[in-house]
Amino acid sequence: MIFEQIPVGQMQNFAYVIGDEKTKEAAVVDPAWELSKILNIAKKHSLKMNKILITHADFDHIEGVKEIFDITNAAVYVHKNGEKDIRNLGIKKIKTIDEGDEIDVGKIKISVLHTPGHKPSCVCFLIGTDKLITGDTLFVEGCGRVDMRGGDIKKQWESLQRLKDMDENIKVYPGHDYGSIQHSTIKHEKENNPFLRCGSFEEFGSVRQS
Numbered sequence: 001m002i003f004e005q006i007p008v009g010q011m012q013n014f015a016y017v018i019g020d021e022k023t024k025e026a027a028v029v030d031p032a033w034e035l036s037k038i039l040n041i042a043k044k045h046s047l048k049m050n051k052i053l054i055t056h057a058d059f060d061h062i063e064g065v066k067e068i069f070d071i072t073n074a075a076v077y078v079h080k081n082g083e084k085d086i087r088n089l090g091i092k093k094i095k096t097i098d099e100g101d102e103i104d105v106g107k108i109k110i111s112v113l114h115t116p117g118h119k120p121s122c123v124c125f126l127i128g129t130d131k132l133i134t135g136d137t138l139f140v141e142g143c144g145r146v147d148m149r150g151g152d153i154k155k156q157w158e159s160l161q162r163l164k165d166m167d168e169n170i171k172v173y174p175g176h177d178y179g180s181i182q183h184s185t186i187k188h189e190k191e192n193n194p195f196l197r198c199g200s201f202e203e204f205g206s207v208r209q210s
Contacts, residue, residue: 020106140179
């Protein structure tokens with residue numbers, strides 16, 4: 001499998017390229033800002049980008065979607081709660097996704113986890129069994145804000161508890177470079193992330209507001 005984490009833009013975003021080495025099929029996750037970086041990686045590996053995966057529909061994660069779509073004609077996969085945001089970009093080739101759905105990139109299996117809280121459209125993508133792209137649900141040693149439109153602190157708590165219960169060896173790949181390292185593991189987050197270390201919703205609310 002080809003897997004590349006790509007720092008893009010001035011908001012410390014990450015985009016990702018996932019590719020099947022045999023079929024050369026590929027997906028890009030959250031294309032924005034510096035699209036030349038993404039396209040050059042696809043070119044380097046001779047990949048055909050036929051899927052665009054969206055962790056959530058915030059502008060800083062979808063800023064480059066229309067341009068990538070125009071270049072590749074790849075279908076855009078977004079949670080049903082974010083479909084309108086993608087249609088507003090002028091894109092009609094949309095596949096709505098939800099909890100339990102599976103996306104194939106060549107022979108690579110990607111499972112969809114609906115993890116609302118930061119935004120209603122938030123999802124995480126589990127690639128195979130050991131890589132988790134978490135968008136703005138979970139950062140390295142942090143988590144997404146809930147004080148903007150669509151935020152829900154209770155749902156954020158529930159989503160983080162779900163991720164906390166996953167296999168500790170799963171690697172965590174966030175939507176922003178906000179931590180001490182660019183990617184980590186569920187184990188690292190359980191030990192070092194103040195939001196995952198909370199033992200109750202009340203404690204989470206207190207830490208979230210501090």
